Amino acid sequence: MSHSVEVTGAQLANALHMLGVNFIMGGSNDSEALHRDPKRMIAALADSKEARLRLSLIPLFLEHPEFSSHVREVVHTLPPRTRLILQCYYSAAVWLQRVHRSKLTTFTGEKQTLPEQFSRDLNLQITDDPETNLFLLAERHRELSGEKVNWLGTYKHAAQIFIKGLEIKSRG
Numbered sequence: 001m002s003h004s005v006e007v008t009g010a011q012l013a014n015a016l017h018m019l020g021v022n023f024i025m026g027g028s029n030d031s032e033a034l035h036r037d038p039k040r041m042i043a044a045l046a047d048s049k050e051a052r053l054r055l056s057l058i059p060l061f062l063e064h065p066e067f068s069s070h071v072r073e074v075v076h077t078l079p080p081r082t083r084l085i086l087q088c089y090y091s092a093a094v095w096l097q098r099v100h101r102s103k104l105t106t107f108t109g110e111k112q113t114l115p116e117q118f119s120r121d122l123n124l125q126i127t128d129d130p131e132t133n134l135f136l137l138a139e140r141h142r143e144l145s146g147e148k149v150n151w152l153g154t155y156k157h158a159a160q161i162f163i164k165g166l167e168i169k170s171r172g
Contacts, residue, residue: 007034007044012053015041016060022165023059023158024052038067042074046086054085058155059162061093062104065112072117081145087118088141092155095137098130100159107166 013024015034034041045057061067068090075086094114097104104111119126122140126133138152 007040007048009048009050009053012041012044012048012056016056019060019064021056021059021063021162022169023056023162038064039070039074042067042070042086043078043082046074046078046089047082054089055154055158057086057089058093058096058158059165061090061114062097062159062162063108065097065114068112068114068117075118084141084144087122088137088144088151089155090114091116091118091122091124091137092134092151092158095130095134096155096159099134100163103163104166107163107170 011034016022016024018035034044042057042060045053045060048054071086071090075083078086094116097114116126118124122137122144124133124136124140126136134155135152138150138155141151142149
């Protein structure tokens with residue numbers, strides 16, 4: 001998979017909008033076919049220069065758990081920093097889906113459960129508690145990235161904004 005053709009933020013926002021992921025302000029229905037190419041879209045989001053677009057991976061996987069079938073293949077095509085972003089944001093989506101299962105089901109219906117795929121790669125000892133797993137993931141993300149970011153808050157923020165969007169959408 002080649003990443004030589006850069007995808008713009010507007011193209012990514014439009015593709016997210018086309019897929020019903022209303023996490024990013026803006027976006028419109030246009031003829032861009034990026035939303036029909038999950039591998040390219042996942043890679044482009046993970047590699048985006050914009051944090052808000054990278055973070056939209058979490059709501060993308062929550063809305064479209066079927067995209068999980070492409071993640072393993074995509075992750076092997078990415079440079080280390082981008083690979084870490086995809087592994088951690090995908091893993092966050094896995095645990096957030098379990099934490100918010102009843103609320104997500106209320107708004108989106110029953111969807112496939114995101115399979116856990118990266119605990120071994122990230123050297124994480126997972127537990128039966130998704131909240132604990134989110135905390136452990138955030139700590140590991142901080143260690144591996146070397147960035148002093150509140151990753152746990154970042155993950156939870158993505159889910160909170162996504163769920164709030166679902167609530168608003170269900171009202172009108």
